[in-house]
Amino acid sequence: MHSIPRGRVTSYGVVAKLAGLPRGARLVGHVLANLPEGSALPWHRVVNSRGTISFPIGSERYREQRERLMTEGVSFRSEKIDWRQFGWPSTLD
DNA sequence: TTCTTGACGCGCA
DNA sequence: ATGCGCGCCAAGA
Numbered sequence: 001m002h003s004i005p006r007g008r009v010t011s012y013g014v015v016a017k018l019a020g021l022p023r024g025a026r027l028v029g030h031v032l033a034n035l036p037e038g039s040a041l042p043w044h045r046v047v048n049s050r051g052t053i054s055f056p057i058g059s060e061r062y063r064e065q066r067e068r069l070m071t072e073g074v075s076f077r078s079e080k081i082d083w084r085q086f087g088w089p090s091t092l093d
Numbered sequence: 094t095t096c097t098t099g100a101c102g103c104g105c106a
Numbered sequence: 107a108t109g110c111g112c113g114c115c116a117a118g119a
Contacts, residue, residue, distance in 0.1 A: 011101085011102090012100075012101050012102085013102060013103095016101085017108055021114095021115085022114095023101095023102085023113080023114045023115075024101090024105090024114075024115065024116095025101035025102060025114080025115090026099070026101050026102090026114065026115055026116080027114085027116070028099085028100080029099070029100040029101060030099075030115080030116060031100095031116095032100055032118075033099080033100055034117090046099065046100075048100080048101060048102080049101070049102055049103085050102090053100085054100040054101075055100065056103080060106080061100080063097090072106080081100090
């Protein structure tokens, strides 16, 4: 199973790659979109390659994901994740 | 079975 | 930095 790496924010593309699907970024999105409610998967730690939340800004989901991330200590710079707190996105899992 | 849509990604102007 | 187009894979109409 492809579980999401814990303790760090990652992107759909990276997850897909780790799962052996180099071009399956959208797949990951589809999977997360179809997640059961009780799922323990940290979906909120998955963002797109731009480092932004893949929801319309201001939408309910957007707000929730951002809220969760910030709760975990992830800082944002405007609408984009401030990778400076990790070093650089290439150091993703 | 074909067309459209969607929690994506990358290259180019 | 911003917008646009094309490629990718799956699910639903």
